[in-house]
Amino acid sequence: MKITHATTWIVGNPWKNWLFVRLDTDRPGLYGIGEGTINGFAKTTEAAVHELAGRYEGMDPFQIETILQRMSRDLYTEGGQIHMNAVAAIETACWDIIGKETGHPIYDLIGGRYHESLPAYANGWYAGPRTAESFSERAQLVIDKGYKALKFDPFGAAWRTMSPEDRHLSIDIVRAVRETVGPDV
Incomplete structure (x- = not known):
């Protein structure tokens, strides 16, 4: 079996665009899907997937370690985040092919279910006004759906430094959410 071609898709998302990779094989209908999303660099990572094609096309997807070495060690580079996200997408697509061919889920192939x-x-539930009241109301809606854990960003656009007002508002938001959801969430 050989990898014959890679197709990529960038899927729009308000927070960050997702990059998906499909590796086709010389077996009709057998392909693998991988994902290589990185904040702000979907097109660059997509280009890296195609730039690496000479390192994986024509290779047996079962030879994952060899493919990985060809895409990293043989280039004499550490690669960085963009390069390694492209490599990860290709690797995951190879695992998907192997799983389909052997009839096993990927988690069985890489060590088994734990x-x-x-x-x-719940994440992404807190869009709206940056007020303690708004966060509290939205947190309750999430809890009403059955979630037992919430992830949220009370800091708004703050980065590295915060004004005293922003710091106090952030503390008020966290306090309001905790009071709303209780101690067991």
């Missing part, structure tokens, strides 16, 4: 289930946390 948990029967994993709890989910």
